[in-house]
Structures are given as C-alpha cells and as structure tokens.
Amino acid sequence: MSKLNIDQKSIRELLTEKHADFLIPDYQRPYAWGEDECATLWDDLFAFAFPDDDCDKFKRESDEYFLGPIVTFRNDDSQLEIIDGQQRLTTIMLLLRAFYDKFGNMRDKQSKQVRESIARCVWKTDEFDEPDMDRLKIDSEVASDNDKGELLEILKGDTVEPGWRSTYACNYRYFQQKITTMAGEWPSYVALLATRILNNVILLPIEAESQDTALRIFSTLNDRGLPLADADIFKSQFYKHFSSLGRKDEFIERWKALEETAADIFHPAVGTPMDELFTRYMYYRRACKHIHSTTTQSLRDFFGQDSYKMLKSEESLVDLEVLLDFWKRVDRQEGFSDRMLRELFVLNYAPNGMWTYLLSVWFLANHDEDGSCDEAALYDFLRLITGFIYAYSMERPGVNALRVPVFPQMENICDRKPVEFSAYRFGREDIASRFRAYAFTNQRRFTRSMLVWWAFQNPKQKLMSLDTRLEIEHIYAKKRTETAPLSDPSEIEALGNKAMLEKHVNIRASDYRFGDKKKYYEGFVNDKGVEKVGTDNQELLDLARTHEDFTEGDITNRTDKIIGSFVDYLGDVGLLK
Structure with missing residues (x-):
C-alpha cells in the first residue's frame, strides 16, 4: 500500500x-x-x-x-x-x-x-x-x-x-x-x-x-482543469535526455512543433492529441518487440519500461516526427495520388479506429528516408485493410474485437512478411448472407461506412474534403410511404435506399417525391435568385439525370448491387476463401 x-x-x-x-x-x-x-x-x-x-x-x-x-x-x-x-x-x-x-x-x-x-x-x-x-x-x-x-x-x-x-x-x-x-x-x-x-x-x-x-x-x-497527460511525462524524459546532450533548446523547439501539429490534426475522444500520437507509435513498437498479448498496456506503463529507456533516444523522437508528418499529409490530403486519397477518405469512415494503428505500423516499417512509401504497395495495403476491417467489423464493430486478427499482422509488417489475414478469410455465400440479414439502421456507424465505401466505388466520384459533413439520405423518402407505402416496409431502411449526402444540400421533408429531390441533387437557383449547390455524390447525380423515379424495385436492385460489389471487392484483395 x-x-x-x-x-x-x-x-x-x-x-x-x-x-x-x-x-x-x-x-x-x-x-x-x-x-x-x-x-x-x-x-x-x-x-x-x-x-x-x-x-x-x-x-x-x-x-x-x-x-x-x-x-x-x-x-x-x-x-x-x-x-x-x-x-x-x-x-x-x-x-x-x-x-x-x-x-x-x-x-x-x-x-x-x-x-x-x-x-x-x-x-x-x-x-x-x-x-x-x-x-x-x-x-x-x-x-x-x-x-x-x-x-x-x-x-x-x-x-x-x-x-x-x-x-x-x-x-x-x-x-x-x-x-x-x-x-x-x-x-x-x-x-x-x-x-x-x-x-x-x-x-x-x-x-x-x-x-x-x-x-x-x-x-x-482533480475534476477541474486538465490533468497531466501521459505525453507530459514523456516530454520530461526526452527533455532530460536532450539536455544531457547539450541540445535542450533544440528539443523544446521540436516538441513545440509536435504539439502544435498534433493539436491541429488529432481530436481524440479521450486523452490529448499528443497522447494519440504516442498511442499510434506504441502499436509500432509493440509489433517490433513481438508482444503477442491482446491486452494493451497503458501508454505510461508501456513507455515507462526500463526507466523510460525507449524515450531516451534520438530514434524515438524522429519516429514521432515522421509519423506525425505522415498523418498531417493524410489530414490535409496532400502528397498522395488521387486513388490513394480516395482510399484514405473511405477509411476515415471506417467502423472503428483500428485502421489508424495498422496504417501507422505499416508506414513506420516501410517509409524511406524522406518519409515516402512505395505507392503501389501502400495502395494495395489500404484496400486490404479496408476490406478486412469493414467485413470483420460488421458483427464485431469495436476495436477490441480486432486485436486478435490484427496484432499478428502488425508483427508481420515489422518482420517484412506478407499481410494476408489467412486465418480469417470469408466464405462468399456466408458473408453475402450476413450482409443481407444485417439491419442497416442510421444509428449504426457501419451503415455510414458502407455508404461511403460504395460512393467511392464509382470511378467518377471526385474526392471530398475530410471536413465535409455527410448525412444519410433516404432516396425513397420516409414521408413518401405515407401516400405510397412499400410492399415490404423494411425496404425503407435497406442499404439500397440510402446514400451519403452533404448536410448543406438539406432536402426539405415536404419534397419527398424523387422528382422533387432531383433538383436538390443537381443544384438549382431558387425564387430569390440564390444558388443552391448540389451534391458531389456522383451516384445521386447519375440517378437524377437518368431516372424519373426511384422505386421499390430500384431499392432491391441497388441493395443487391452494393452487397455483391463488396463481396467481389473482398475477393479482389484476397480475403475470400
């Protein structure tokens, strides 16, 4: 005691x-x-x-x-x-x-x-x-x-x-x-x-x-103010190390830059932005040390081992700087090819945050001296983890559930071994039937994840800003069922009846007919001469230009198309048995 x-x-x-x-x-x-x-x-x-x-x-x-x-x-x-x-x-x-x-x-x-x-x-x-x-x-x-x-x-x-x-x-x-x-x-x-x-x-x-x-x-x-974060303790260890080398002022400047950038791009629900950076780094160091336990230590316990030996080095500070620079480029959508940015946009709507840890490990294990990575290899990796995390998380949405299949793959990354999830591949019919049985309610994060994934399967879909506020749109409006009910009422919440729509488009509830919605999708000038900007969702634009109506049959067909395309996607990235 x-x-x-x-x-x-x-x-x-x-x-x-x-x-x-x-x-x-x-x-x-x-x-x-x-x-x-x-x-x-x-x-x-x-x-x-x-x-x-x-x-x-x-x-x-x-x-x-x-x-x-x-x-x-x-x-x-x-x-x-x-x-x-x-x-x-x-x-x-x-x-x-x-x-x-x-x-x-x-x-x-x-x-x-x-x-x-x-x-x-x-x-x-x-x-x-x-x-x-x-x-x-x-x-x-x-x-x-x-x-x-x-x-x-x-x-x-x-x-x-x-x-x-x-x-x-x-x-x-x-x-x-x-x-x-x-x-x-x-x-x-x-x-x-x-x-x-x-x-x-x-x-x-x-x-x-x-x-x-x-x-x-x-x-x-203390229930007022901000308690000391783990990163504050880590800062002291770096500070002492660099001070002993006569490089105190250099460290202070570098740490300040880290804090400012982290605060700009990380907005964690728990902990500070710098704690989030250390968390992403921890997964890399765990994988390098071949730690198999699926119970992760606290940041302080992990980095505090051997009297904070891990933090008393130039290597760790450089790793943190390089890793943060990578995530800054992801956040600003800079320095990547268009196809890479599209994959990263989709991952930003993943069912959970495990992808950020996986990608941090992959980047730190594979970047070159100037912080760049092989474009083709990174693109393939992004598609692989998108498929696995999405499919695995449909019924097991939390980060904790992914530790068992993901942690060994983190070790493979650091050991330069293939990342394949070979023990967790999906049966085509099984995964398809599970998707068809899934209730894609608006409250489930996975619904939003799938709709964003589907939108970016359209090769004409242009990249959106990560700041774009997207909401779930019922193409066949709920209000419409009051006068034109569906033969299967559950279809109103089917995946095939939903799409992601920018908040600013703001379709009025009274405009429930598809003919009324079309002008909002495409954009128009109102009676006062004010331009109302349309959507950047290419599929909704295509529907507005090619369909006079959107029917119950369209819902069913679109649901089958989305599910079938995702199952094919799993096959393309090697995740089907």
Whole structure:
C-alpha cells in the first residue's frame, strides 16, 4: 500500500518548513493563471480577511480559507515535485513577493514583522535562520515555458523590468497595484491582510511516495482543469535526455512543433492529441518487440519500461516526427495520388479506429528516408485493410474485437512478411448472407461506412474534403410511404435506399417525391435568385439525370448491387476463401 503524508497547513507552516523545497518539473504545463484568476483570488482573500469590510469581525483562532491541495512527491534530489497545485502555489508566491516589496517602504513595526515572515516563506534560510535571496523555496524547470526565468527573477529581485510581458510579470504587477490601492485607502489593513493570508489560508499538502502515486492522486482529486497527460511525462524524459546532450533548446523547439501539429490534426475522444500520437507509435513498437498479448498496456506503463529507456533516444523522437508528418499529409490530403486519397477518405469512415494503428505500423516499417512509401504497395495495403476491417467489423464493430486478427499482422509488417489475414478469410455465400440479414439502421456507424465505401466505388466520384459533413439520405423518402407505402416496409431502411449526402444540400421533408429531390441533387437557383449547390455524390447525380423515379424495385436492385460489389471487392484483395 502506498504511503501518504497528509496534514493541512497554513501557508506560513508549509513554506517555512525546513525541507520546503518545491520544484515545478519539466513535464508540467506552463503557468496559465491570468488576471481574471488573480482578481478572483484577491477578492476572495479580501472578503475572507475582512468580513463585511470589517477587520474586527475576523476570528483569527478559527477562521480558515481552504485554498486547495498541493500534491507532490520527493524526487531523487529531495525536492518536492509538484504534480497538482502549481498554479495556486506560484500565484501565492507572486502575491507574497508583492507584499514583501510593499512592506519595504513601510516603517511601522507590524509591517517589518510581516516582511520578515514573508521572507522566510519565499527564500531558504542559512544556519542562522537568515533568508538567502539567491535560494528560492520554489523553482521551475518547465520545458515549454520560455518565461520561467522571469518568475525566478521576480521572486529574487525587487522590480519587474518594463519590457517583461509574461503572465508572471502581469500578475505580479496586478498584485502590486491592488496592494498599493489598498495602502492608500486602508493603510492599516495591508499588514493584517498579509498576516491573515499567512496564518489562516490553508493548503492540503499531500506528499506521495512516488510520481505514479502522485499522478493517481491528482487524477482522483482533480475534476477541474486538465490533468497531466501521459505525453507530459514523456516530454520530461526526452527533455532530460536532450539536455544531457547539450541540445535542450533544440528539443523544446521540436516538441513545440509536435504539439502544435498534433493539436491541429488529432481530436481524440479521450486523452490529448499528443497522447494519440504516442498511442499510434506504441502499436509500432509493440509489433517490433513481438508482444503477442491482446491486452494493451497503458501508454505510461508501456513507455515507462526500463526507466523510460525507449524515450531516451534520438530514434524515438524522429519516429514521432515522421509519423506525425505522415498523418498531417493524410489530414490535409496532400502528397498522395488521387486513388490513394480516395482510399484514405473511405477509411476515415471506417467502423472503428483500428485502421489508424495498422496504417501507422505499416508506414513506420516501410517509409524511406524522406518519409515516402512505395505507392503501389501502400495502395494495395489500404484496400486490404479496408476490406478486412469493414467485413470483420460488421458483427464485431469495436476495436477490441480486432486485436486478435490484427496484432499478428502488425508483427508481420515489422518482420517484412506478407499481410494476408489467412486465418480469417470469408466464405462468399456466408458473408453475402450476413450482409443481407444485417439491419442497416442510421444509428449504426457501419451503415455510414458502407455508404461511403460504395460512393467511392464509382470511378467518377471526385474526392471530398475530410471536413465535409455527410448525412444519410433516404432516396425513397420516409414521408413518401405515407401516400405510397412499400410492399415490404423494411425496404425503407435497406442499404439500397440510402446514400451519403452533404448536410448543406438539406432536402426539405415536404419534397419527398424523387422528382422533387432531383433538383436538390443537381443544384438549382431558387425564387430569390440564390444558388443552391448540389451534391458531389456522383451516384445521386447519375440517378437524377437518368431516372424519373426511384422505386421499390430500384431499392432491391441497388441493395443487391452494393452487397455483391463488396463481396467481389473482398475477393479482389484476397480475403475470400
């Protein structure tokens, strides 16, 4: 069982302890509190210290203001690395430093005493208990914070340079201004406010025995803001490695570029964009290590093996950069042939995200020095995984179900062996009958997957932007069945009655006859002279130009055609028995 040291303490008690030596580690995010947060803190502290603006209503023996937890662990250098509480502790230090500065111009006994107390909170002391202004109680090594030097200079020095525009400098000036205004209106309140902050504002320091324990505690306690992501921890390992090589600034620049690009192209439902990049990379490294287990480790457990050895290398950072560049080109639909982009568009509508992991493994195993791949080989691979993932996922739609057949193929990719899914090929009649029995409801992701696949089987179908919003269109409108019911009512939801249509086309429910729909498919100019753009779905355009009506027989024929074409597709890519 993990050991925890928990004991609520006043700011004075916490910061004047003999071993109070806090470190904001390199993997933390930069300081983010702005003037709004500082104003809220100031107003709260003032209202707490002077209830109803009356200093005599404060009960110094019992009144407490709880500021929150500070989650730390003591690292190998005996510093308390801050996992949670960085923002509030940094802000408190800036506030105390602003009070200290103000008390330097005040000569009354109380102000001098409070100033001495603050000094022992901000700076470490020598053996005679005298504050040493060169030794701070808090330090920052945040890798991506270019302004951390200003924080340290503000805490050590007496002034903020006019040219400083960091969040630290702005917040420090804000507190200076508030204290100066207060001294002008209620001069006797200044020392009281500082004293009550020191003695009656409470923090809950939680010292864990390890970084992992501290991170788990943070995740449990923190339901506001963003917890530290796995990628933040990984960043610290890279940072230490490159710093040891004298390449710290180079790493910071490269990591920043990774973060910006990942944020632009990845939008995961869980975790951060950088976590998504590491997840895709993890599958490649798993395959290279021939890990057979279908139970995947967490990112932190996987990359944390052997003291994060995998991340203490140039190779891993280069891999991440090359992999992210590949996905950037996929996202921007650049640098690939038209036929490749069409396959990638279809895969973006796959029933699940397993294709992104498979493709990441294939790319990293097969790219050349400039990040390019053999076009024909990649095209064949895309078609193969499209067929397999679509067919396998019809009845087993989740990513987890694909691990058993897919993980061995990832190993084959890294071993330069053929990817064939030979143990999981489909019988022609069996897969066709399963498709015919499948309920292609609008709520099922697989319905959308098949309709996009079918649209791009038309050689005339032009590429669409990945930002295009597609919705499921009933060619034979549901409303039409009110006056012209189908002999088989279930046909209204058949695959053959559905197509993908851009949201902007927006066919009105009242235009339920096929003759009415045709103008929306093709585009038209309305009564007000406004052009209504038609669809880019080539099949719907062809239907509008060649059909006067779309009947129940057309639904049946189109369903058979789609299913038959997909089964033939499976045969073409070698997935039929």
